[in-house]
Amino acid sequence: MSDLTVQLPGLDLKNPIMPASGCFSFGREYSKFYCLSQLGAIMIKAATADKRLGNATPRVAETHAGMLNAIGLQNPGVEAIIDHELPFLQTFDVPVIANVAGSTIEEYEGVARALKRTEAISAIELNISCPNVKEGGVQFGTRPELAAEVTQRVKAASHVPVYVKLSPNVTDIVEIAQAVEQAGADGLTMINTLTGMKIDLKKRQPLLANQVGGLSGPAIKPIAIRMIYQVYQAVDIPIIGMGGITSTDDVIEFLLAGASAVAIGTANFKNPLICSEIIEQLPQALQKYHFASVKDAIGKGHGHG
Amino acid sequence: MSDLTVQLPGLDLKNPIMPASGCFSFGREYSKFYCLSQLGAIMIKAATADKRLGNATPRVAETHAGMLNAIGLQNPGVEAIIDHELPFLQTFDVPVIANVAGSTIEEYEGVARALKRTEAISAIELNISCPNVKEGGVQFGTRPELAAEVTQRVKAASHVPVYVKLSPNVTDIVEIAQAVEQAGADGLTMINTLTGMKIDLKKRQPLLANQVGGLSGPAIKPIAIRMIYQVYQAVDIPIIGMGGITSTDDVIEFLLAGASAVAIGTANFKNPLICSEIIEQLPQALQKYHFASVKDAIGKGHGHG
Amino acid sequence: MKVCEAVIDDIKQIARDTMQVHLKVEANILQTIKPGQFVHIQVNNGTEHMLRRPISVANIDQERQLLTIVFKVFGQGTAKLAAYEAEQSINLLIPCGQGYPIEELQIKKALLIGGGIGVPPLYYLARQLAKKNIEIISVLGFQTQADVFYQQDFEAFGQCFVTTMDGSYGYKGVVTDVIKQEHLLFDYYFSCGPTAMLRAVQTELTNYPGYISLEERMGCGIGACYACVVPSKDQATYKKICQDGPVFRANEVSI
């Protein structure tokens, strides 16, 4: 059977499949469908310094081959997460990646510092790309100098490797990727959602209470693949890829583009077993395309070889 | 029956429906399916100064609820278009919008100037957003100062109103829209395609010969709606909207977001009768949502009213 | 909760745009289902519809191993569900959410208040209440005559008042009008329907203990995405409708 393991900064992955942040809460619900120890890793819901209620409803809308969400970072706050959510995840044999969010550099730093007191996380995913909060979030992800600054500060405040989650809502993704690499990021995760909108024809107003929301799902896969392909050629740190994955073929496409591992978001809603099923089917899919292992496929879509 | 007419700079539209540039060539093929005089207008394939062969094949790929294209501006050159294509379109009672492309400001200007000798066009669509050519094209669409400059120069060289076609591959679409408005644009058309990629798993390389291509179709509709909604609030010139339209509901969603008329691209490939069918069904759809006319719906998704 | 492929036993239209579907489901799953719970339905395979559709359990027939759902064709997803035929199968998450906690309550006389597609879950509730020999009065509100369904089924359990907004059938007006006019007496109420109706019920019946069942656009349907929240009465926290609800005590949430 093909070797599925991948070694990344702070992350010793059994396989390259993990649920994406915000689509899996803190794992409890999906643990009713399969054993979380099967997963390569788990990216948990964003943590902010204090509890946040998030946006008003409606918070989601369906779009063609995708969805919009504007949850607005609802979470119980980093302390509650450490005390009440992470212990549950520690009962499984799976690395946990904490998604760190904030409105100010200080808040990001504070969350990272708070996480120092737990052994339960293996890495941080620095979310500088959430389009659904009024302040902070998205600006950090669209301006290279801000992205670099928050990366550097969080890196300094953290005891685990820091992966920076990039926003696709930018003119030049490579520029941002290089800026955060230089600022000390250990890896990248990409892509977060694209900013979109749906209008309720009957009510004559945006359907989401927040007006705009983040577009995810298969609709955005070509954009994710393009961005990962471009960034892979421009940086030396590993990429965890995401955006529209629903099948083993998609996973392999992300690996070929240059991702070392992948995360699955929206597809969990359609099929709660998706991560488990893909992990099971992956060896066969790798074989079909003549890859000896996951590592063997990473970046192989660049030129012949 | 509801009033479908819309009056825009240079364009007296029977109805707000037109085929999008590049998806309808110069009309001949679709004229076998229905009479082109039914259309609100026709946006013809991009014209460059000289004949261009475009990119190698494969030039298209299917994606979830969309497609990628990298045609690369294949066209017979502006002179041949004037001499051999526009006369055919003049046999119909329909305004023609010429899509002007180029690699340099001088080329754009030259094409606009060349078009002066024809009466057959009612407006120019300035394509500063084609992601599929090596030089020019997309840069003009992503940098406000370049966008403004090419707009001003083409405007000065043109005898008809100029609509600038915006690229969605930018961090801040409003900034670009305002820049071209200030530079004298008579209107905006948006959105062009998003840059994407698909990888051929068997060949282990990008499927398109050009590697990247433009993503169009229903997948991108939420992004188009969001951008039009934002730009509508920031400019005073009219917007012709496009990106993923396949139904009358979609048309009304674009009108509510702030488009004064719409173009249909990819959907023509799935259903060559789509423009004609939507025109026929539009009065009923407007009635369903209690709009007295097309004009009555424009911009009505902003606040209540 | 399980992922389950359920074969359609039969599917038919029972009112304007309203479909009733019987699904074959394993007995051991059916046994666990409480009135007020819902199933989260995949529209179809492929990637066009990434979100499932939440539909309430309208009835359960343990003997024939059938689960009934009743839904209105509203948008594209329900239109596709309506086009399914017998023998085809659909993919469910089952069961979802918390139902009406009737085991814990001392009820003598229950008032069921349903509006439109809020009526179906009350039918299974009525059957379960009837089993416990609880007296049942129902008030069912619809837009217009063409929308009315299940009247006879509810009449089998006791008094049943039907209202239509346009007066084309039964009483004219909203459900709360009937409750007032008829001076209905009861010790608990159970209501499901559009938010506007629930709000009216909450206000009018503020002195009665009651349960309401809420709707909201959902992502996961299992509590993992925070899409389907409703503020608690004091607005201090959010409850998840898919996990903490859809049934809530009427005074627990702010709608």
Add this chain to the structure above:
Amino acid sequence: MKVCEAVIDDIKQIARDTMQVHLKVEANILQTIKPGQFVHIQVNNGTEHMLRRPISVANIDQERQLLTIVFKVFGQGTAKLAAYEAEQSINLLIPCGQGYPIEELQIKKALLIGGGIGVPPLYYLARQLAKKNIEIISVLGFQTQADVFYQQDFEAFGQCFVTTMDGSYGYKGVVTDVIKQEHLLFDYYFSCGPTAMLRAVQTELTNYPGYISLEERMGCGIGACYACVVPSKDQATYKKICQDGPVFRANEVSI
């Protein structure tokens, strides 16, 4: 060219991953179709698949008003087409492209060279050539035994050689090997199959007049989007495969 909803008369598997479908199509459309032309098929309704799939006309039965297509399940679209059942209908653009210009040619003995899913269009061609009493030799190449189809149908028209790449059936090797080995004589050749095969045919048979049928990924299928081009022999212009082809004189294009 027309948009047409065609009802499936029957659909069956005739070789590994290979489906044959008979479609009911109006006689007046069928009358206009030439061998080598194709239909452009909508995968299904909805928005998941925005592009049609080009599939060659494999046969026409004027009497029973049936059009035959034969296709291989390759990716997601053809997999969905393969799942259609009799009595369902599929949406076609029909007919597309230019066929083999056999009316204009003085042919005595035609060599048909088909590879894999390039075989079906040659069958309708063979029938039309046979009607004109033209002698026919066919060479059909497949990957392996499980892929072979239509051998007997071609044998009905004359000599028919089958090759497989792995030698599991008929000759081992590629079609051009057989043509050389058997010293086949003919005055025109007609070829359809994978590009690698066409290139070999073009090179080997450079001294014979011939026609080849090309494949390329398509958008519109009618000449409006410039997706499906092939350079002319002198590389100075592009031809559109969907409109100028798919059939070209062998020396007309550069593949």
